[in-house]
């Protein structure tokens with residue numbers, strides 16, 4: 001997407017130095033556009049762990065380059081195995097990380113060691129290029145939902161109100177995003193969309209990243225407290241909810257940023273369509289029951305007791321919002337059972353959040369046994 005008129009992806013190879021990869025430091029957005037140089041696997045792991053780079057599809061893509069860096073130094077089988085495990089341990093919930101690393105290992109293992117580094121960079125490039133195409137397709141399929149709502153309601157309301165949680169925009173992927181891709185496309189074709197942006201405590205990806213993305217693209221939006229969504233739904237102010245996801249099970253359970261489950265409950269109670277946008281790399285065919293089987297990342301309680309922002313002079317600031325002795329608990333994701341999900345928006349189309357729905361779109365996967 002464009003930043004001040006310049007097209008960007010959220011990760012890209014340096015034009016001069018093939019062993020240099022750039023990302024935005026997302027912990028500095030929206031206040032400064034810091035471009036980070038990644039040259040080694042340790043820097044990639046640090047960037048993922050600290051959320052300088054975040055978003056399920058994006059951390060998979062960046063981890064793929066991390067593995068390429070590692071093989072540039074040591075292309076042995078032991079190095080491939082060790083560094084794939086090292087990168088996999090950075091964050092446990094987003095399945096795209098495992099998906100990307102397993103794809104890289106499967107692609108590279110059969111190759112002679114002298115060919116592995118270059119092949120790794122090429123495969124990481126391919127993962128990025130595919131992510132862009134897949135997310136564009138998600139946008140086109142999700143756009144149909146928004147078009148249908150506008151056709152149905154344009155005589156009785158002047159806009160389509162869409163609520164989203166966290167950030168599943170272009171900065172959470174290589175480009176386009178997942179949940180925001182249909183919104184960008186609807187806006188670009190003139191459908192008057194307005195987005196309720198959940199702030200998304202505690203890391204505030206909505207307030208900091210989704211608001212920034214939508215504002216940069218000229219999409220009307222309003223920031224709301226995480227707890228306001230249910231009230232807006234009760235008063236008919238939400239026509240549609242679209243969120244991203246970090247892992248979908250073979251029966252359609254959805255892991256996403258903490259607070260998503262509560263939005264789904266309110267949506268169910270108010271008959272608001274609750275759709276989840278995802279690339280197929282986010283489907284974990286090996287798990288069935290998301291609540292029981294998806295590992296939920298527990299992050300530092302300091303992320304709850306403190307907030308990051310800028311002071312009146314625009315200087316980055318971190319302030320405590322609790323008494324000094326208060327500790328925080330910080331589960332970073334929750335799981336929404338498939339029964340609360342209206343449907344899934346994938347690169348192959350829309351489907352029910354169910355085993356049958358997923359089998360319809362991905363018949364080649366359905367035969368795989370659950371682990």
Ligand SMILES: CSC[C@H]1O[C@H](OP(=O)(O)O)[C@H](O)[C@@H]1O
Nearest residue numbers: 054055056166168172244245257
């Ligand atoms: C397009 S997937 C984005 C997904 O990732 C976010 O998590 P985090 O910011 O912690 O990486 C959030 O769950 C989004 O829905």
